[in-house]
Amino acid sequence: MIHALKAMGDYIQTQRDESFLTQIVENPNSNGKYKTVLVILFEKNGDQISYQKIAMEEFSQKKLTKYVYVSGSPRGGDLTPTSKITKLETTYPRIQKPLKKLVDKIVKKDNLTKEETIIAQIYKLFQDEDLNKQIYQELAEISYDDNAILTIALIENGQTNYVGDFNKFTESLLGKYEKAFYFKKSYNKSERNSISKNNTCYICSKKQKKIYGYVGTFSFYTLDKPGFTTGGFNRGEAWKNYPVCSNCARTLDLGRKYLEKNLSSRFCGINYFIIPKTVLSADKEREEMFELLKSLEEKKKLSLQKDNQNSLSRAQDDLFQIMTEFNNYVNFNLMFYEEINSAFRILLYVEHVLPSYMQKIFAVKSEVDKDNIFQKLKSKEGEFALTFTFNTISDFFYINQRNKQNFTKSFLEITNNIFTGKRVSYELLINRFIAHLRDKFVNNQSYWLDNLKALQILKFLDKLDLLNQDREEKNFMPTVDSEYKKDIVNFLEEHNDVLNNNSKKLVFLEGVLAQKLLNIQSNERDGANPFRARLNGLKLNEKLVRRLYTEIINKLEEYDKNYYKQLEQLIADYILESNLSTISNSEISFYFVTGMNQANKFNFKNSEEE
Template sequence: MIEAVRRIGDYIQDNKGGEDSLYKIIEDPDSNGKYKQVLVVALKEKEGNYSFSHVETQEFKEYTKYLYKGKQGNALDATPTSRITEVNKTFKKFLRWFDNYDNYPLSGEERESIRRMGEAIKAEHDKIQADLQDKFSRRKTGESSIITLGFDDGVNIKYLSDISIFRNVLLNKGSKGFSNKYGVESIGQDKMCSVCREVKAEVYGFAVPWSFHNYDKPGNISGGFEISESWKNTPICLNCATCLEAGKIYIEDKLDFSFYGFHYLLIPKLAIGGDIQEILIILGARDQKKEQKLNQEVEKRLTADEYDILDIVAKQNDFVSTSLMFYKKDKSSYSILLLIEGILPSRLSRLFSIKDSVDKRFKLYNDIALSESQKEKNHLVFNFGVVRRFFPSESAKGAFAKRSKNKTSDKMFMEMVNKIFGGNSIDYYLLIGFINERIREAFDGGYPTNVDTLFGFLLLHYLNDLGILKNVTSEMDNMTTPSEGDLSIEHLEGLPLEQKIKSFFESNEAFFGSDAKKAAFLEGILAQKLLNIQFTEKRATPFRDKLHGLRMNEPLIKRLLPEIQNKLEEYKKNYYRELEGIIARYFILSGESWKENNDDLSFYFVLGMNSHKLFKDAREEEVIEEVA
C-alpha cells in the first residue's frame, strides 16, 4: 500500500512543483474548489520594523506562493495562511501564529522579525478585523476565503514564498512532522530508506501514512519499547515522506467515501507495466460523478455513497488493483478498522455482476410482496446496506442493536465486508441467526416482518451466488451454484398451485434441499393466510400468539398444521385444502427427528409467511384483507 500511495504522491508532485522538497510539503488551500477569495494582510517593512499597510482582496492563483499547510481544528497552521471559517476565530488563530515565534527553528534575528510582524498586526487589530469582515462578506455566493500575510514594497505584494523566513519554517515543520511525535524525536542517520531503497543522511520514524500501531504504546516496534528508535521499523527519507504525504492528502480529499457508519479510502495501485492512464481515470472519477450527479443510479451501486466509484474501478483491467482502508476518524486521528488489499477489477466486476443477477431475481418480491409505502423506502436490491441491516451500528436505535449478542456487530460487519470483497467463506448458520434475530424484533414489536425477511433471503442468495456461503445445506451437492430460473409474475399466473410451488422451489433450490424446509415454508404461507382472514373478520390477529415469537421447532410446526386447519374451518374460509395436503405430504417425506436446526425452521416459516402473495387463491381477492 505504501508504494501505491507513493506513486500517487509522485503524480501529484510532478504536477505542482518538481523536485524542490519545499513544494512537496505545500498544500493547496483551494483543493475543494471553493476557496476563490484571498484576503492579504499586507505589512510594510522599513529598516527591520513593520507597520500595517492594508487588507487587499485578490483572486486565488498559484497556491504555492501562500505556503499553506493546514492543521485540524484549532491547531496552528504551519505558516500564517489559513482557511477562513469565521473571520473572528480565524483571525485569532492567525495572530497566535506570531505569538509562537520562540518555537520556530530560526535564528534570534529571524524570531525577532516575526515578533515585530505580530506586534504590527496587533497594533491595528480592530481596523484589520473590521476590514477582513467587510471584504469577506463581499465574496461570491458559495465561495470561501483564505487569509495570508503579504508585504507591500510600494510597487507589488510579496508573498510568503518570497520570504526565506517562512520557507525555512515550513520546510522544518514538514520534516518535524515526520520525525517528532509525543515529544520524542525519531531520526536515523545515514540509513537506507525503506521506500526508495537509497541510503540517505536522515530517515524518519513517523512518516508512514495511516499507521496501524500507536507509537506511544508498547507493541511490535523494532527497537523494543523506545519510541525514539521507531525509525527502525519503517525508515523513510524526507523526499519519500513528502511524497507519501502528498499522496495521503490527495487520497483523503478525493478518494474518501462514506460506508454505513464508517468511511473508507480507495487506494489504487498499478502492476508493473501498467498504464498510468488507468490510475488517472480512477483518480478523476469522483469529480466526474459530482459533475454528472448520477442519482438515478442508486440501485446500481454497492454502497449508499452518491459518489462511490467502485463501478468505475470494476471496468478497468487487472493491471490496476485496489486497496480499501476502512476507518473511523476521531478528531484528526484515523482509527483503522480494516485494510483489504489487492482487489482486482475482475473481482469487483463479479460483485456487480452477481448483484445484477440477484436484483433481477428479486424484482418479483419487490413488485408483489411489498406495500406501496414500503417500496418507496426499500428497494429489494443488494448493496452493503443489506449486510449492515443485520449487523447494525452499536449506536443505532432499537433493541436489536443493543442486545448483548450484537455488541460486536461493528466488528462483525467489517468481517463480513472483508469476506465478500476477498471471496472468503461466510457461515450460513451464523448469518441465519442474525437474520432471525432482526425479524423477531420486528415481530415482537408488532411491526411487519416482510422487509427484513426478504432482505435476509436476498443476502443469502447473493452470498450463495458468489460461492462463499458455507454450510447452506447438507443434503445437496450443488449448493454453491446460482439458483436456476428467475420467477416472474407472468410465469406464475395461471399455474396450478402445485406447479407454482414446484417452480418456486426449483428457482430457490439452493435453500430448499430438504423436505422439512419445504414443509416449514408452506406452513408459513398457510399461517399468514389465516392471519389475513382473522384481520378481515376481527380487525385483530389472535393466532399470532400461537407462533411463539417465530421461534419454531419441529414439534411446534407439526402441531400448528391441524390448529390452522381448525381455525380456517371455524371461519368457513378454508380455501387451502390443496395446500394443506401438500404440507402433510412433506411432513411424511421429512420423517421424524429433523436435522434442521430451529433457526433454519424459523426462517423458512417466516419466509413462507412473507411470500404468501405469490400463491394467492382467486377467492381471496374480494373478501380477504392483507395484514403484515
C-alpha cells in the same frame, strides 16, 4: 500499501506540480465565510522599505501557498503573518507575533540575508507607533461582507510577494512539520528523538544523510508499548524498525492526503480506501501507476454524475463500480478502517481484488435485482423495486446503531469472504436473519421488507457460489392436479436457490397457511389475531411445526373458511417426504416466516376452495 502511498505522493508532485507546502498550509476559508483578504502592502525601493496601502482582494483557493495560513494557539498566535480576523483589535497585533519571533532569531546574526533584512525592516515599521495607528485606522475603516483574512505582502519591481514567497517563513513551517517525523514531546527525554545519520531508507532503498523513526503516515504499529521497537524498551531506536528519510516521509504524507481525498468513501457506515496496484514490470510500474491514478480520478468524476442504482453501497461516491472499468493488469486492495481520537485502526484489509471478479459481483447483483420477487413492491410512496447493496447485509448486523448489539466483526468477515471468493457461513446468516425478524415480530413492527432483504442476500451469495449450506436431501416433486397446486409448485421451483430441500419447502408452505388463518382471524375479530401467540415468537422447532399444522386446520374449520385444502394436501405430502431434523430451528423459523410474508402470492379466485 506504503509503496502505493509513495507512488501517489510522487504523482501529486510530478503530475499536479504540488509542493510539500500544500501539506502544511490550511484553508482559512474552509467554511466559505472568509471571502475577503485584506493585504497590508509594503514597497521596496532600493534599500528602503515603506508602507504603501491596504489592498482588498477576493480570496483565491489558488493562493493558499501564498497566504500560508497555519493556525496556532490562542495565546501564541498563528504561525505566519496571516490570520482570520475575529476582532481587529486582537487580530492586528496577532499577525505581528510571527514577525517578532523570526526577528528575535535573526538579529543576533552578523550578516543578514536580503530576505532577513526585509523581514526585519517590515517588523521595525510595525514598531513605529504613529504608523501602527495609521495602518490600524485604515483597516478599521474598510467595510466588507461576511468575514475577512488579514495578511502582509511586499511589492518589489512591480511584483507582489506574499508571505509564502518568503523562504524564511516556509522553511520554518517545513522544519516544524518535519520535526514530527523524529520528535515526540510526550515521550521520556531520552526517547524524544529518533533520528539516525547515513543509513538506508526503507522506502527508497537509498542511503540518506538523515533517517527518521517516528514517521507515522498511518498508525499501523504503536510505539507506546515495550517490545514494538527493535531497541526493546527504548523508543528512540524506532528508526531501526521503520527507517524513513525526510523526502520519503513528506512524499508519504502527500500520498495519504491524496488517498483520503480521491480514493476513500463510506461503506455501510464504515470508512474505506481502495488502493490500486499494477502488475507490470518495475520499470513500467511508475508510469502506469500515474496513468492509473489519472484514470481513477476521471472515472470517479463521471460516476458521481450517474444514477447510483447499480452501486454496491448507498454512498453517493461508491468506488466499487469504478474498479470494474479496468483490465486485470490492475488489482485493488481494500482497507476498511476507523479513526477514534486520532488513533487509526484497520478493521479489515482485503488484498488482490481483480476487476474481473468485481465485474462478476456486479453481474450477479444485476441478475438478483431482476428477480420477480423483488419487483413491483408496494409502499405508501408507491411502487418500487428492491435492489441489492452491501447495506442490505449490514442492516442485519447493526453497524454503529445505538441500543443494538454491534456485529461489525461478523459483517466484516462476510465482506472479506465475498471480495475474496471464500464461503460465507450460512448458519451465521440465518441466525442473524431470524434474530432480527423475531425482534420485529414480537414488537409488532413491519418485517416483510426485511424478510425480502434476507432472501436477496441468500440469492446473491448462492449465485456467487459462496454459501456453505448442505443440500443432501433429495427434492420431492408433488403431484400437480390443479392450477392452484401448479402455481405453488412453480413458485417453489422458481426459488429453489433458497427453497432447496423438502424441509424448507414444508415449513415455507405451512407459513403460507398460517398467514391465511391470521388474515381470516383478523377480519373476523376486528383486527385481532390471537393465533399469532401460538407461533411462539417465531421460535419454532420440528415439534411446534407438526403441532401447528393440525391447529391451523382446526381453526380454519371453526371459522368455516377452510379454503386451503389443496395447500394442506401439499403440506401433508411434504411432511411425508421431509426430515426436519436435517435443518436447524433457526432455519425452520426463518422459512416459516418467509412463507407468511409470501402468502399473498397464493390467492384463490373465489372465496371457496377451487
